[in-house]
Amino acid sequence: xxxxxxxxxxxxxxxxxxxxxxxxxxxxxxxxxxxxxxxxxxxxxxxxxxxxxxxxxxxxxxxxxxxxxxxxxxxxxxxxxxxxxxxxxxxxxxxxxxxxxxxxxxxxxxxxxxxxxxxxxxxxxxxxxxxxxxxxxxxxxxxxxxxxxxxxxxxxxxxxxxxxxxxxxxxxxxxxxxxxxxxxxxxxxxxxxxxxxxxxxxxxxxxxxxxxxxxxx
Numbered sequence: 001x002x003x004x005x006x007x008x009x010x011x012x013x014x015x016x017x018x019x020x021x022x023x024x025x026x027x028x029x030x031x032x033x034x035x036x037x038x039x040x041x042x043x044x045x046x047x048x049x050x051x052x053x054x055x056x057x058x059x060x061x062x063x064x065x066x067x068x069x070x071x072x073x074x075x076x077x078x079x080x081x082x083x084x085x086x087x088x089x090x091x092x093x094x095x096x097x098x099x100x101x102x103x104x105x106x107x108x109x110x111x112x113x114x115x116x117x118x119x120x121x122x123x124x125x126x127x128x129x130x131x132x133x134x135x136x137x138x139x140x141x142x143x144x145x146x147x148x149x150x151x152x153x154x155x156x157x158x159x160x161x162x163x164x165x166x167x168x169x170x171x172x173x174x175x176x177x178x179x180x181x182x183x184x185x186x187x188x189x190x191x192x193x194x195x196x197x198x199x200x201x202x203x204x205x206x207x208x209x210x211x212x213x214x215x216x217x
Contacts (some may be wrong), residue, residue: 005053005119006095009044011105012036012089013064020106026187036164037069039184039193041104048110053101053119058091059069080168087154092142098122101141103130106184107194110138114178121176127151129167129175133182 012019014037017029018023018079024032035090048055048071055074059065062078077094079087087100099122101115114130118141130139136158155165168177 003097006009006097006098006100007053007055007115008058008091008100008102009040009047009055009105010060010091010102011040011044011070012059012060013067020184021200022205023187023190024187028176030189033050033217035184035193036106038197039108041071042106043105043110044074047103047112047115048074050115052116058087058102060087074173076206085155089152090151092140096144097142099141100143101128101139103139104183105183107138108184108189109181114139114181117178121178125174125176127175128179129163130176131163131180133180134185135161135164137166138181138183139178140166152189159188165196171201 011183014033017024019036025037029037044055044057057070057076057087059076062080065078065181067074067090070170080090081087082191091102092100099119101118101122101192103115105108118128118130118139122141122143126142126144128139129137130142132138150183151166151169153169155162161197182192184190184193
């Protein structure tokens with residue numbers, strides 16, 4: 001499928017105490033685990049349903065590749081060793097010449113429209129980023145030989161400098177930016193995510209009522 005757009009969702013095995021550790025300090029390990037598992041599963045299913053690209057899960061740790069908790073029907077590959085930059089570099093190289101887009105799995109507001117915008121941006125640019133509110137980025141996309149560059153050297157991950165450091169490494173290349181989103185990293189983001197889920201449930205129930213479908217009690 002050379003040349004067909006590929007979306008890669010980087011996922012971490014949803015194990016209590018091993019995911020969303022920063023969030024867990026504020027809401028507890030069990031709630032952080034529940035939030036991550038719910039948000040990441042919903043995101044994967046939502047994005048994989050779009051036929052404009054093929055969707056793959058990039059799994060860490062590697063030994064969790066065949067675990068039963070991943071959404072059924074989605075192709076999976078191992079992220080492999082190294083820091084975040086090394087793993088993303090390997091993924092981009094693997095799917096050259098692309099276009100390829102990589103996203104995190106804990107971006108609750110991420111919709112297919114965002115992914116479509118990223119692939120459109122790659123028609124004119126070699127790189128695309130989705131800036132995060134905390135100074136990092138929730139999306140990176142690339143096409144062509146751009147992926148052979150060392151985009152991630154000396155990037156200060158998990159800091160307000162991650163995007164700027166990567167942009168410095170990409171100096172001289174044509175770069176596009178799409179809309180800013182936030183990940184599910186702290187209690188404030190968790191509250192917004194819970195509110196969004198509640199609105200979706202209310203909307204769903206109203207739709208059923210309007211069609212004359214009895215609500216379950």
